Amino acid sequence: MERKVATERQEAFPITYGVLGLLAFWGPLSGYDLKRLFDHVLAPMWSAAHSQIYNELRRMQTLGWVTMERHEQESRPDRKVYQLTQAGQEALAAWQEQPPGVLQLRDELLLKVLFGSFASPDALVKNLQAGITEHEERLLHYRQQLQHLPVRGMQHQPSGRPNPYATEDTEEDAYFSLIGRFAIEFERMYLKWLRETLEYVEQNARS
Amino acid sequence: MERKVATERQEAFPITYGVLGLLAFWGPLSGYDLKRLFDHVLAPMWSAAHSQIYNELRRMQTLGWVTMERHEQESRPDRKVYQLTQAGQEALAAWQEQPPGVLQLRDELLLKVLFGSFASPDALVKNLQAGITEHEERLLHYRQQLQHLPVRGMQHQPSGRPNPYATEDTEEDAYFSLIGRFAIEFERMYLKWLRETLEYVEQNARS
DNA sequence: TATATCATGTAATCGGTTACATGATTAA
DNA sequence: TTAATCATGTAACCGATTACATGATATA
Numbered sequence: 001m002e003r004k005v006a007t008e009r010q011e012a013f014p015i016t017y018g019v020l021g022l023l024a025f026w027g028p029l030s031g032y033d034l035k036r037l038f039d040h041v042l043a044p045m046w047s048a049a050h051s052q053i054y055n056e057l058r059r060m061q062t063l064g065w066v067t068m069e070r071h072e073q074e075s076r077p078d079r080k081v082y083q084l085t086q087a088g089q090e091a092l093a094a095w096q097e098q099p100p101g102v103l104q105l106r107d108e109l110l111l112k113v114l115f116g117s118f119a120s121p122d123a124l125v126k127n128l129q130a131g132i133t134e135h136e137e138r139l140l141h142y143r144q145q146l147q148h149l150p151v152r153g154m155q156h157q158p159s160g161r162p163n164p165y166a167t168e169d170t171e172e173d174a175y176f177s178l179i180g181r182f183a184i185e186f187e188r189m190y191l192k193w194l195r196e197t198l199e200y201v202e203q204n205a206r207s
Numbered sequence: 208m209e210r211k212v213a214t215e216r217q218e219a220f221p222i223t224y225g226v227l228g229l230l231a232f233w234g235p236l237s238g239y240d241l242k243r244l245f246d247h248v249l250a251p252m253w254s255a256a257h258s259q260i261y262n263e264l265r266r267m268q269t270l271g272w273v274t275m276e277r278h279e280q281e282s283r284p285d286r287k288v289y290q291l292t293q294a295g296q297e298a299l300a301a302w303q304e305q306p307p308g309v310l311q312l313r314d315e316l317l318l319k320v321l322f323g324s325f326a327s328p329d330a331l332v333k334n335l336q337a338g339i340t341e342h343e344e345r346l347l348h349y350r351q352q353l354q355h356l357p358v359r360g361m362q363h364q365p366s367g368r369p370n371p372y373a374t375e376d377t378e379e380d381a382y383f384s385l386i387g388r389f390a391i392e393f394e395r396m397y398l399k400w401l402r403e404t405l406e407y408v409e410q411n412a413r414s
Numbered sequence: 415t416a417t418a419t420c421a422t423g424t425a426a427t428c429g430g431t432t433a434c435a436t437g438a439t440t441a442a
Numbered sequence: 443t444t445a446a447t448c449a450t451g452t453a454a455c456c457g458a459t460t461a462c463a464t465g466a467t468a469t470a
Contacts (some may be wrong), residue, residue: 003444009427009428010428014313015316015428015429015430017318017322018318019319021321021325022320024322024325025324028229030450031250031449031450032448032450041321042318042321044283044312044317045312045314045315045317045318045321046318047311047430048430048449049430049431049432050449050450051430051431051432051451051452052429052431054450054451054452055430060409068285070273070309070427073449074438076437076438076439076448076449077436077437077449077450077451078448078449078450078451079450079467080450080451084458086347086467089325091326092260092322092325092327095319096319096322096323096325096326096327096330096331097326097327097330099316099334100315100316100318100319100334100338101315102341103312103313103314103315103316104311104312104313104314105251105310105311105312105313105393106221106252106254106311106312106313107252107253107310107311108221108252108307108308108310109249109310110220110252110305110386110389111224111225111228111249111252111253111307112302113249113382113385113386113415114249114252114381114382114383114386115224115228115231115232115299115303115380115382116303116385117232118228118231118296118299118300118303119285119300119303119304120260120300120303120304123291123303123304124303127303127306127307130306131307138338161466163414170380174319174407174411175320175322175323175324176323178320178323178407179317179320179321180318182400184398185396185399185400186309186312188395189392189396190297190390190394193388193389193392197385200381200385204381216455216456216458220457222457222458237421237422238421238422238423239421239422240419247415254458255458256458256459256460257421257422257423257425258423258425258459258461259424259456259457259458259459259462261423261424262457262458280421283420283421283422283465283466283467284420284421284422284423284464284465285421286421286422286424287421287423415449415470416469416470417468417469418467418469418470419449419462419466419467419468420444420465420466420467420468421464421465421466421470422464422465423462423463423464424461424462424463425460425461425462425463426459426460426461426462427458427459427460427461428456428457428458428459428460429456429457429458429459429460429463430454430455430457430458431454431455431456431457432453432455433452433453433454433455433463434451434452434453434454435450435451435452435453435470436449436450437448437450438447438448438449438454438457438470440446440447440448440450441444441445441447442444442445442446442447
């Protein structure tokens with residue numbers, strides 16, 4: 001009879017840990033910095049609007065996972081610089097013990113190809129060509145990024161206790177290389193498929 | 208001074224055209240049928256909860272893109288069977304002329320690997336192994352699906368006018384094969400990366 | 415006996431996006 | 443002169459998810 005109600009609100013999501021991880025790795029950062037890092041470093045697996053990042057930072061502050069320090073500036077809004085706390089570091093470590101959520105791919109181009117029988121060959125070809133251009137640019141971007149791996153700034157150590165799992169700086173950066181390789185392999189695979197599909201569609205249009 | 212307001216609400220989204228395409232291809236279907244088709248056919252590029260599909264169907268009805276027919280059943284809720292209209296078919300064709308939205312990948316496992324330096328080797332290894340199992344299953348599923356391509360039911364022809372772009376049945380199914388191949392290539396690439404990454408992490412843990 | 419499936423929906427909420435807002439500096 | 447960038451946020455909305463709800467039949 002009774003209705004279950006008010007399931008406790010979850011306090012953190014992948015995007016939260018994205019911010020947390022960036023703060024742990026690159027030390028104190030502003031929302032603006034984080035947005036740029038998100039676009040560059042997390043691009044292969046998660047995206048976020050800047051408004052969402054500012055939101056998360058506020059939420060994380062109330063959770064006690066970060067602290068904020070206001071840096072005054074002339075002729076520009078103050079920089080609010082956020083810094084990981086001990087509790088934040090612990091949350092990050094605890095998250096790593098949990099099984100990850102399922103992968104999600106959302107791709108309207110694939111949807112259009114799937115229902116390609118309802119498109120004019122012209123439209124399909126145009127969309128496939130645009131896709132090729134876009135993914136070529138992505139591939140280039142990721143290749144350049146792998147060669148110029150972002151150098152680690154001062155790492156924040158809230159308690160003076162070092163990250164217990166990290167042995168060397170080079171080892172930590174290796175995870176970024178692994179992700180970079182994933183992104184490159186993904187784009188290569190996607191491009192190959194796009195080119196084969198385009199060839200098929202063009203052949204089909206000519207007949 | 209004036210504030211722009213009330214930007215006209217968009218009437219359709221990728222998921223809308225997913226439903227539309229399935230209806231165009233497999234003829235009259237219920238929300239339940241559509242959910243199952245979504246999970247099987249659209250799995251590689253879009254996912255949807257059943258509640259969302261029921262919602263879309265209602266919306267599409269008010270747009271005049273589908274019509275609903277109630278099929279009574281004993282001891283079970285009535286089947287509401289939806290059918291594409293002429294306007295719906297036109298909307299599907301018009302959509303194909305528009306450039307697609309950008310691809311989005313959301314993958315918490317990749318995020319955990321990226322910040323692997325804050326994880327115990329044990330946790331990372333466990334998550335990677337679970338990922339391998341999951342993607343192996345997906346690969347198997349897609350491979351089986353490619354061999355048993357879903358047979359097309361009666362196609363709905365609202366105006367008696369056939370799809371102007373379709374030449375043969377086999378040609379239309381070819382697009383499904385193309386998507387199937389994409390899904391397989393994606394899973395193969397992902398698995399290869401997962402195995403290499405696991406090897407690296409294990410090697411790193413032993414030292 | 416208990417769970418899963420068939421089959422359909424509603425209600426509430428939430429994660430994420432878009433639009434609004436400001437204002438200086440720098441590049442085309 | 444126009445647009446882009448730096449830098450920060452708020453407000454509104456919306457697409458999507460989760461939970462609630464029902465009830466028969468089939469399977470373990």
